[in-house]
Amino acid sequence: MNTQDLTIPAVNRTVTVNATVERAFSVFTGSFAAWWPDAHHINPNGYEAAFIEPRVGGRWYERAPDGTECDWGTVLAWEPPHRVVLTWQLNGEFEYDPDPDHASEVEIRFTSEGPSRTRVDLVHGKLERAVGAAALAAGIGGEGGWNGLLRRYAELIDGRDLTAIG
Amino acid sequence: MEALGVLGDPTRRTIFETLAAGPLSVGELAKRLPVSRPAVSQHLRALKEAGLVTDRSVGTRRIYQVDPTGVAALRAYLDQIWGDALAAFKEAVESDGPDDERKHT
Numbered sequence: 533m534n535t536q537d538l539t540i541p542a543v544n545r546t547v548t549v550n551a552t553v554e555r556a557f558s559v560f561t562g563s564f565a566a567w568w569p570d571a572h573h574i575n576p577n578g579y580e581a582a583f584i585e586p587r588v589g590g591r592w593y594e595r596a597p598d599g600t601e602c603d604w605g606t607v608l609a610w611e612p613p614h615r616v617v618l619t620w621q622l623n624g625e626f627e628y629d630p631d632p633d634h635a636s637e638v639e640i641r642f643t644s645e646g647p648s649r650t651r652v653d654l655v656h657g658k659l660e661r662a663v664g665a666a667a668l669a670a671g672i673g674g675e676g677g678w679n680g681l682l683r684r685y686a687e688l689i690d691g692r693d694l695t696a697i698g
Numbered sequence: 699m700e701a702l703g704v705l706g707d708p709t710r711r712t713i714f715e716t717l718a719a720g721p722l723s724v725g726e727l728a729k730r731l732p733v734s735r736p737a738v739s740q741h742l743r744a745l746k747e748a749g750l751v752t753d754r755s756v757g758t759r760r761i762y763q764v765d766p767t768g769v770a771a772l773r774a775y776l777d778q779i780w781g782d783a784l785a786a787f788k789e790a791v792e793s794d795g796p797d798d799e800r801k802h803t
Contacts, residue, residue: 541773543773543776543777543780545777545780545781545784546784547784547785547787547788549787549788549791549792550791550792551791551792555791556791559787559790559791560787560791563790566790567783567786567787567789567790567791568783568786569779569782569783569786571782572779572782572783652784652787654780654784656776656780659772659773659776662772
């Protein structure tokens with residue numbers, strides 16, 4: 533498979549919340565740690581909180597209780613209260629991959645649907661870049677790549693090996 | 699690629715997650731999970747059609763594993779992460795009392 537030629541349909545998710553568009557944007561970005569499911573993190577030292585720095589070029593990262601930080605990506609677009617675009621730079625081993633060519637992108641749009649009602653549309657696209665990176669790094673069918681990620685995820689779900697994941 | 703809908707079924711999701719931990723045969727899956735062998739086979743067929751798992755013959759047995767090219771698996775995984783995350787986001791944004799626009803700049 534030539535991963536360069538592969539295009540993967542983006543992941544689309546939509547949620548409608550009972551809040552103003554300003555509040556929805558503010559909670560999503562400014563209080564990211566308050567709602568992000570703490571099961572989804574990468575630092576083996578554990579998870580304390582995650583942050584989005586409120587500016588183009590800002591970091592998207594998590595912090596462990598011991599103060600160590602792991603990057604997830606970078607802010608590509610910062611347009612409060614309507615739109616934010618982040619790079620997702622976690623590879624198949626669920627580690628930060630600094631190569632921008634391997635970065636997929638997460639775009640979140642906030643659209644007012646009433647005085648206190650906001651639709652949030654999330655698109656996680658350019659996934660072929662991440663798969664290309666994973667395939668390149670691990671070799672297709674290897675123990676690494678997305679299989680490694682999914683295995684860790686399965687362990688997490690089962691609660692079998694929480695210490696190894698953090 | 700209908701990986702997302704396929705994983706909406708809790709039993710199917712469990713089978714998929716179990717296979718993510720390592721390749722298994724139908725019999726081994728049925729032994730580990732509270733699901734009959736024919737039901738496991740049926741779920742595996744759906745997972746295979748969705749591109750989430752692949753199978754191969756080893757002697758007389760058929761071994762199933764998460765699709766190693768990972769395309770559908772990646773999508774399904776990310777879809778699940780964002781589904782969980784947005785549900786938690788909705789809860790947070792709606793539970794925190796009245797609108798507070800002070801934080802917004």
